[in-house]
Amino acid sequence: MVITSLENNKIKELVKLQKKKNRDKTNTFIAEGLHLVNEAIKENIVIELFALEGENIEYNFAVTYVSAEVMKKITSLDSIPTVVALCKKNNSKQIIGDKILLLDEIQDPGNLGTIIRSAVAFNISTIILTNNSVDLYNPKVLRSTQGMFTHINIINMNAYSAIQQLKNKNFTIYGTNVNNGIDVRQLSNKYKNKFCLIMGNEGNGVKSNIQELCDKNLYIKMNSNVESLNVGVACSILLYELDR
Amino acid sequence: MVITSLENNKIKELVKLQKKKNRDKTNTFIAEGLHLVNEAIKENIVIELFALEGENIEYNFAVTYVSAEVMKKITSLDSIPTVVALCKKNNSKQIIGDKILLLDEIQDPGNLGTIIRSAVAFNISTIILTNNSVDLYNPKVLRSTQGMFTHINIINMNAYSAIQQLKNKNFTIYGTNVNNGIDVRQLSNKYKNKFCLIMGNEGNGVKSNIQELCDKNLYIKMNSNVESLNVGVACSILLYELDR
Numbered sequence: 001m002v003i004t005s006l007e008n009n010k011i012k013e014l015v016k017l018q019k020k021k022n023r024d025k026t027n028t029f030i031a032e033g034l035h036l037v038n039e040a041i042k043e044n045i046v047i048e049l050f051a052l053e054g055e056n057i058e059y060n061f062a063v064t065y066v067s068a069e070v071m072k073k074i075t076s077l078d079s080i081p082t083v084v085a086l087c088k089k090n091n092s093k094q095i096i097g098d099k100i101l102l103l104d105e106i107q108d109p110g111n112l113g114t115i116i117r118s119a120v121a122f123n124i125s126t127i128i129l130t131n132n133s134v135d136l137y138n139p140k141v142l143r144s145t146q147g148m149f150t151h152i153n154i155i156n157m158n159a160y161s162a163i164q165q166l167k168n169k170n171f172t173i174y175g176t177n178v179n180n181g182i183d184v185r186q187l188s189n190k191y192k193n194k195f196c197l198i199m200g201n202e203g204n205g206v207k208s209n210i211q212e213l214c215d216k217n218l219y220i221k222m223n224s225n226v227e228s229l230n231v232g233v234a235c236s237i238l239l240y241e242l243d244r
Numbered sequence: 245m246v247i248t249s250l251e252n253n254k255i256k257e258l259v260k261l262q263k264k265k266n267r268d269k270t271n272t273f274i275a276e277g278l279h280l281v282n283e284a285i286k287e288n289i290v291i292e293l294f295a296l297e298g299e300n301i302e303y304n305f306a307v308t309y310v311s312a313e314v315m316k317k318i319t320s321l322d323s324i325p326t327v328v329a330l331c332k333k334n335n336s337k338q339i340i341g342d343k344i345l346l347l348d349e350i351q352d353p354g355n356l357g358t359i360i361r362s363a364v365a366f367n368i369s370t371i372i373l374t375n376n377s378v379d380l381y382n383p384k385v386l387r388s389t390q391g392m393f394t395h396i397n398i399i400n401m402n403a404y405s406a407i408q409q410l411k412n413k414n415f416t417i418y419g420t421n422v423n424n425g426i427d428v429r430q431l432s433n434k435y436k437n438k439f440c441l442i443m444g445n446e447g448n449g450v451k452s453n454i455q456e457l458c459d460k461n462l463y464i465k466m467n468s469n470v471e472s473l474n475v476g477v478a479c480s481i482l483l484y485e486l487d488r
Contacts, residue, residue: 110354114474121466121473144474151469185488220484222365225395229365230358230388233480236473240464240481244429 002053004067011066014050014074014086020135027089029137030074033081039147040087048086050074055082076139089137096153097125100166100196101239104159104210105132107202111232112136113144115199118236120148122243127152128196130159159198163213166196174198175206175214176234184218184241191216192242199235246297248311255310258294258318258330264379271333273381274318277325283391284331292330294318299326320383333381340397341369344410344440345483348403348454349376351446355476356380357388359443362480364392366487371396372440374403403442407457410440418442419450419458420478428462428485435460436486443479 003011014030016022023029028047031040040046041059051057053065071080101124106112112134119127134141136154163173172195198214200206205228206214220229220237228234247255258274260266267273272291275284284290285303295301297309315324345368350356356378363371378385380398407417416439442458444450449472450458464473464481472478 114477117470118473118477121464121470123467146471148470220365223367226361226365226392227390229362229480230476232474233358233362233477236477237481237484240484 002065002067003070006070006073008070010064011070011074014084017086018076018139020138023089023135023137027091029087029089029142030139031085031087031142032075032077032139033143034083036142036147037083037085039150040085043150045087045090045150046085047088049083050085051083052080057083077143090154092153092155093157094153094155095126095128095162095165098171098194099124099242100126100128100171101235102128102130102159102162102196102198103133103235104130104198104206105201106199106231107134109134109138109140110144111202111230113141113146114232115235116141116145116152116154117148118232118239120151122236122239124239125153127154128157128159128162129154130157130162159210160213163196163198163210167213170194171196173213173215174238175211175217176200176219176238177206177211177217178219179217181217181219183221184238185221187218187241189244192244195242197235197238197242199231199238202231246309246311247314250314250317252314254308255314255318258328261330262320262383264382267333267379267381271335273331273333273386274383275329275331275386276319276321276383277387278327280386280391281327281329283394284329287394289331289334289394290329291332293327294329295327296324301327321387334398336397336399337401338397338399339370339372339406339409342415342438343368343486344370344372344415345479346372346374346403346406346440346442347377347479348374348442348450349445350443350475351378353378353382353384354388355446355474357385357390358476359479360385360389360396360398361392362476362483364395366480366483368483369397371398372401372403372406373398374401374406403454404457407440407442407454411457414438415440416460417458418482419455419461420444420463420482421450421455421461422463423461425461425463427465428482429465431462431485433488436488439486441479441482441486443475443482446475
């Protein structure tokens with residue numbers, strides 16, 4: 001059977017998942033394209049698969065075929081994917097491991113996706129997204145992670161309660177600031193075992209009331225003509241050094 | 245005088261500059277928003293300023309005021325800027341300095357802008373953009389550079405003639421490849437003085453026929469779950485290490 005009607009109830013429910021509030025309400029999201037779908041299958045989070053009619057998809061899943069017009073309506077991609085998957089969200093609230101990255105109100109989907117990819121590359125165990133951050137399950141974020149969002153524990157938490165919890169467990173809390181900061185190249189290895197790195201948002205950096213909670217500030221040495229790096233780049237270089 | 249008509253000839257010429265072919269034909273481009281305009285003024289490349297009516301702009305330039313409707317038509321930004329500048333393009337074809345970055349067919353405007361920012365931060369002297377790269381004067385690229393495009397020599401050149409020219413002058417040519425590569429952390433400082441780093445495009449990396457021209461390959465050590473980093477991040481980390 002091929003679904004060809006945009007009025008089909010299942011399709012209407014899928015289309016609704018383009019909005020964050022509906023993803024939150026149903027605890028589901030859409031993984032788009034072969035690469036993301038494969039990662040989702042590996043992680044065992046797929047509820048249902050939808051493939052373009054005429055495509056020969058071989059999975060251990062019931063595949064529902066849809067017309068190109070229907071797929072176009074479901075997807076947020078410019079080019080129509082051959083397959084999308086309805087998936088369960090990760091609802092963990094648990095901070096796991098000793099290398100934590102806290103992202104405070106990151107706004108740009110591409111930046112978040114890029115940072116997730118780098119966090120996996122440099123062995124971060126948990127990413128904490130604070131309230132008002134761009135949604136992890138935003139299609140652009142998922143695409144920019146290149147599927148890496150399934151390889152790391154990513155949770156939503158209030159910044160203050162997360163930091164308090166980590167402080168109680170003797171994590172070193174790193175902010176980013178040139179004033180009173182340490183060149184990350186000079187940071188001794190003994191401070192790289194149990195930490196939480198806090199990155200602020202694109203426009204404003206780390207907020208002053210969060211800055212006050214940091215034990216140390218790190219900075220990246222650079223040419224004085226440059227005020228700041230792209231937040232994804234800055235975060236990635238710091239993670240690279242903390243993994244050194 | 246305030247220009248309020250979308251049919252005004254000057255405005256029509258400005259609007260045309262949203263297209264690359266018209267920027268190429270006229271050798272001009274638009275810098276949008278206060279920050280970019282200020283950088284352009286410092287660099288002495290501004291031909292004419294256009295400000296939103298009612299704004300109080302004080303520059304040593306004749307300012308032409310336009311209505312909000314006209315500004316909206318000129319700009320590619322979602323929010324209407326208070327000022328835009330018609331600017332002269334840099335038409336240098338000269339490779340300057342000893343630290344060169346060659347970007348082969350980078351496609352994403354955000355990636356190019358981010359890389360330019362990092363290149364200035366880590367003291368690159370010339371960026372070579374090969375044919376088929378996204379245009380430097382694309383408004384999204386300029387915005388992502390945060391004005392940094394005026395602080396570095398950026399030229400368009402054919403990849404092969406650029407590499408040949410650099411080889412003749414004894415530059416070390418670095419490609420990026422894990423196979424037969426050197427962990428960039430292990431690279432001796434003596435190899436960081438006179439080099440050209442080549443980054444390939446988002447999808448395909450460095451092309452094999454360019455790869456063959458490289459003296460050494462560099463790689464970034466990372467978790468084996470991750471195939472690759474975002475190209476802007478990878479490039480920035482390599483530049484960070486080459487500036488170490």
